[in-house]
Amino acid sequence: MIRFVIQRLLQTIPVIWVIITATFFMLRWVPGGPFTAERAVTPEIMRNLEAHYGLDRPLYRQYLDYVGSVLRGDLGPSFKYPTRTVNEIIAEKLPVSVELGLLSLGVALCIGLPLGVLAAVKRNTWIDYVCSSFAMVGICVPTFVMGPLLILAFAIHLGWVNASGWYGPIDRVLPSLVLGSVYAAYVARLTRGGMLEVLSQDFIRTARAKGASETRVILKHALRGGLSPVVSFLGPAIAGIVTGSFVIEKIFQIPGIGREFVNSAFNRDYTLVLGTVLLYAGFLIALNLVVDVVLVWLNPKLKFE
Amino acid sequence: MALLAGCAKTVPTPEAAGQVPAPHRPQVYRFGNGFEPQDLDPQIVQGIPELHLIEALFEGLLTEDPKDLHPTPGLASSWEISPDGLVYTFHLRENLHWSDGSPITTDDFLLSWKRMISPKLASEYAYLIYNFVKGAKDYYDAKITDFSQVGLKAPDDHTLQVTLLSPTPYLLKIIANHYVWHPLPIKTVLKFGALDERSTQWTQAGNLVSSGPFMLKEWTPQKRIVVVRNPYYWDASSVKLDEIDFFPTEDLPAEERMFRDDQLDRTQEIPVDKINSYRKNHPELLHIDPWLGVYFYRCNVTRPPLNDKRVRKALALAIDRESLIRDVTRANERPAYAVSVPDDSGYTPRAQITGTLADARRLLAEAGYPDGKGMPPIELLYNTQSNHREIAEAIQEMWRTKLGVNIDLLNEEWKVYLESQHTHNYQMERAGWIADYEDPHVFLEIWETNNGNNDTLWSNPEYDRLLHEALRAKDDAIRYEIYQKMDAILVDECPVIPIFYYTRAYLMSPKVKGSWPNLLDNHPFKSIYLDD
Numbered sequence: 001m002i003r004f005v006i007q008r009l010l011q012t013i014p015v016i017w018v019i020i021t022a023t024f025f026m027l028r029w030v031p032g033g034p035f036t037a038e039r040a041v042t043p044e045i046m047r048n049l050e051a052h053y054g055l056d057r058p059l060y061r062q063y064l065d066y067v068g069s070v071l072r073g074d075l076g077p078s079f080k081y082p083t084r085t086v087n088e089i090i091a092e093k094l095p096v097s098v099e100l101g102l103l104s105l106g107v108a109l110c111i112g113l114p115l116g117v118l119a120a121v122k123r124n125t126w127i128d129y130v131c132s133s134f135a136m137v138g139i140c141v142p143t144f145v146m147g148p149l150l151i152l153a154f155a156i157h158l159g160w161v162n163a164s165g166w167y168g169p170i171d172r173v174l175p176s177l178v179l180g181s182v183y184a185a186y187v188a189r190l191t192r193g194g195m196l197e198v199l200s201q202d203f204i205r206t207a208r209a210k211g212a213s214e215t216r217v218i219l220k221h222a223l224r225g226g227l228s229p230v231v232s233f234l235g236p237a238i239a240g241i242v243t244g245s246f247v248i249e250k251i252f253q254i255p256g257i258g259r260e261f262v263n264s265a266f267n268r269d270y271t272l273v274l275g276t277v278l279l280y281a282g283f284l285i286a287l288n289l290v291v292d293v294v295l296v297w298l299n300p301k302l303k304f305e
Numbered sequence: 306m307a308l309l310a311g312c313a314k315t316v317p318t319p320e321a322a323g324q325v326p327a328p329h330r331p332q333v334y335r336f337g338n339g340f341e342p343q344d345l346d347p348q349i350v351q352g353i354p355e356l357h358l359i360e361a362l363f364e365g366l367l368t369e370d371p372k373d374l375h376p377t378p379g380l381a382s383s384w385e386i387s388p389d390g391l392v393y394t395f396h397l398r399e400n401l402h403w404s405d406g407s408p409i410t411t412d413d414f415l416l417s418w419k420r421m422i423s424p425k426l427a428s429e430y431a432y433l434i435y436n437f438v439k440g441a442k443d444y445y446d447a448k449i450t451d452f453s454q455v456g457l458k459a460p461d462d463h464t465l466q467v468t469l470l471s472p473t474p475y476l477l478k479i480i481a482n483h484y485v486w487h488p489l490p491i492k493t494v495l496k497f498g499a500l501d502e503r504s505t506q507w508t509q510a511g512n513l514v515s516s517g518p519f520m521l522k523e524w525t526p527q528k529r530i531v532v533v534r535n536p537y538y539w540d541a542s543s544v545k546l547d548e549i550d551f552f553p554t555e556d557l558p559a560e561e562r563m564f565r566d567d568q569l570d571r572t573q574e575i576p577v578d579k580i581n582s583y584r585k586n587h588p589e590l591l592h593i594d595p596w597l598g599v600y601f602y603r604c605n606v607t608r609p610p611l612n613d614k615r616v617r618k619a620l621a622l623a624i625d626r627e628s629l630i631r632d633v634t635r636a637n638e639r640p641a642y643a644v645s646v647p648d649d650s651g652y653t654p655r656a657q658i659t660g661t662l663a664d665a666r667r668l669l670a671e672a673g674y675p676d677g678k679g680m681p682p683i684e685l686l687y688n689t690q691s692n693h694r695e696i697a698e699a700i701q702e703m704w705r706t707k708l709g710v711n712i713d714l715l716n717e718e719w720k721v722y723l724e725s726q727h728t729h730n731y732q733m734e735r736a737g738w739i740a741d742y743e744d745p746h747v748f749l750e751i752w753e754t755n756n757g758n759n760d761t762l763w764s765n766p767e768y769d770r771l772l773h774e775a776l777r778a779k780d781d782a783i784r785y786e787i788y789q790k791m792d793a794i795l796v797d798e799c800p801v802i803p804i805f806y807y808t809r810a811y812l813m814s815p816k817v818k819g820s821w822p823n824l825l826d827n828h829p830f831k832s833i834y835l836d837d
């Protein structure tokens with residue numbers, strides 16, 4: 001297994017390099033730069049600005065310098081927020097997104113797993129239909145509809161929580177519910193599917209024949225296999241959820257990294273775009289690796305190779 | 306500390322500086338501030354959210370009247386202008402202090418101005434000094450390195466003297482309405498880097514020292530910025546608020562919900578689709594103020610058919626601005642039949658785009674396109690945003706039904722659109738222009754040949770000549786008469802098609818007092834208080 005992990009980690013080096021290179025050059029190819037503004041500055045001011053940020057040097061030099069500084073762990077200064085470095089912005093905002101992401105994930109699993117199991121076990125009964133409809137609604141209703149509706153009900157009419165902001169623990173409730181419910185819906189559907197497949201297999205019949213109780217059959221024998229699709233889904237989902245959700249962070253005015261991910265591209269904040277892309281890529285690669293390891297553990301038929 | 310001890314005698318204690326005893330409940334003004342500010346360095350920033358913060362934190366030689374924004378004494382108690390209009394002399398108040406108690410000196414002013422025109426700082430607003438001040442452009446272009454050759458001097462410890470290249474009748478308004486001329490706490494700036502170093506840490510909470518009614522207490526990015534009363538401010542006794550909390554509110558619907566949830570006393574804007582509902586149900590909360598800005602369509606006058614002024618004029622005549630405002634924009638905008646904004650510092654353009662639909666059709670026929678027949682295609686560019694699309698669609702329909710002219714609509718993401726504009730890679734595009742300071746010059750200077758913001762490729766030697774003549778005018782009455790001629794040229798040639806004058810629509814709690822509608826949407830925080 002260690003060999004497998006090391007091999008996979010080595011494979012990520014060229015992947016990261018391709019991502020940095022492609023993003024770097026695509027960004028420069030897009031029309032407009034960090035200092036393109038409605039109010040045009042005079043040519044001499046523009047020259048001095050570009051000189052300050054090193055944008056007047058040949059592109060290949062800028063690229064080599066950037067790669068060099070990334071290797072040293074320095075993601076450079078932000079163009080849009082000149083007093084902050086990209087490292088600082090990530091250090092400041094990633095924890096907020098991670099906190100929101102983990103809470104939402106908790107919500108997703110606490111709601112999604114039981115619903116999925118229940119739906120599979122009581123398949124084609126009204127319980128199944130209720131659980132499946134919940135999942136369908138959760139997937140179909142977008143967060144930008146559910147978020148404002150919940151704010152209207154719980155913040156403006158009932159006054160239990162703030163309409164937006166990220167101050168006390170109470171402010172975590174609505175955003176994690178909204179973000180979590182979408183993932184809960186997927187988790188429920190995938191769990192149901194996975195469980196149905198496993199429940200029809202021979203070893204389950206054997207377990208039942210040997211007299212294992214229904215609870216034991218489901219929780220001990222079936223769930224382990226039934227979770228495989230959920231685990232495969234969770235890898236990229238966690239990478240997405242902890243690097244921030246643009247929509248949720250916008251609706252609830254949460255100071256997370258998800259907004260930077262989108263806004264930095266609009267602002268042509270070259271270094272911040274590259275920083276957030278690298279961050280997301282890193283998470284995605286790491287979590288996919290974790291998923292592969294967990295899947296082998298869940299399914300003895302798979303091997304590390 | 307040595308510094309503080311050294312001037313202990315002249316430093317007033319907060320009480321002596323006139324801090325009034327706190328009222329029963331602290332006055333905390335919660336202000337929706339739009340976007341997260343880029344920085345708080347008055348020589349680096351350009352945006353409106355930054356403007357609000359700088360207004361609370363810093364003060365310049367002059368400040369502005371909260372009702373009509375005319376220049377009033379700020380850090381300078383008085384000033385004189387030489388008879389030829391070239392030398393401005395400002396007299397500083399006695400006993401001015403930064404928020405850490407250290408004195409505000411003439412050096413703070415001179416070094417701040419020197420910093421502003423340092424090429425290495427690359428301030429985007431540097432031209433608001435080097436375009437006017439003698440020797441400043443040479444200093445910026447590094448043709449001279451000796452700052453003492455620039456027309457910015459301090460004859461004694463309480464006097465500042467500015468020598469101009471030519472009379473600049475609106476200079477006092479720039480100094481009062483804008484922040485480029487504000488002094489910076491040079492000792493603090495130098496503590497965190499060289500004088501002309503961009504983006505050091507001096508503007509962070511704990512480091513920043515201010516000269517205005519408030520001082521910085523907290524800056525948590527994307528969360529809030531808190532400023533509190535500055536006891537060392539020269540006019541601290543007339544400041545009524547104890548604290549202002551600035552919230553970043555870039556999402557308009559979210560901002561409106563915060564207001565309804567009583568998390569804000571004032572929003573920055575209001576979503577257009579909520580205006581009618583507030584108008585009907587809560588008119589006391591809705592504020593719509595005229596704003597010094599114009600929304601227009603810019604023509605690239607080198608591309609047919611818009612290279613023919615008759616076509617441009619016909620299109621300008623066929624826009625039903627009243628119904629556009631009533632049904633589409635909905636925020637009480639004023640229809641624009643000229644480029645300059647009416648009632649701007651006492652100036653209202655007399656020339657107007659007037660004529661009937663028959664005139665428009667006749668002009669089009671004269672240009673060779675009767676009923677729009679045979680006209681080369683026109684593409685209208687706008688930046689991707691739903692309100693611009695709605696306006697463009699309405700106007701597209703007006704031109705189609707009234708003139709038989711079919712145009713195509715094209716949208717581009719903001720920076721792509723700006724790039725198309727600055728490289729003249731468009732035929733016709735939506736645009737807007739908002740004034741930095743109150744003077745008609747703002748709306749007329751940009752149409753000068755090769756002005757960086759002209760972008761129409763339109764050029765008129767007579768217009769350029771008048772612009773320079775206006776600056777040499779003896780008084781505003783003569784200057785404004787010249788502007789009338791310039792507005793008439795714009796109306797006649799229509800390089801741009803004015804559509805409406807902006808308004809500013811926002812929500813404000815009735816308990817907020819001391820805030821008056823004005824054309825720049827500047828509401829000095831010094832005069833604001835809450836009446837619970």
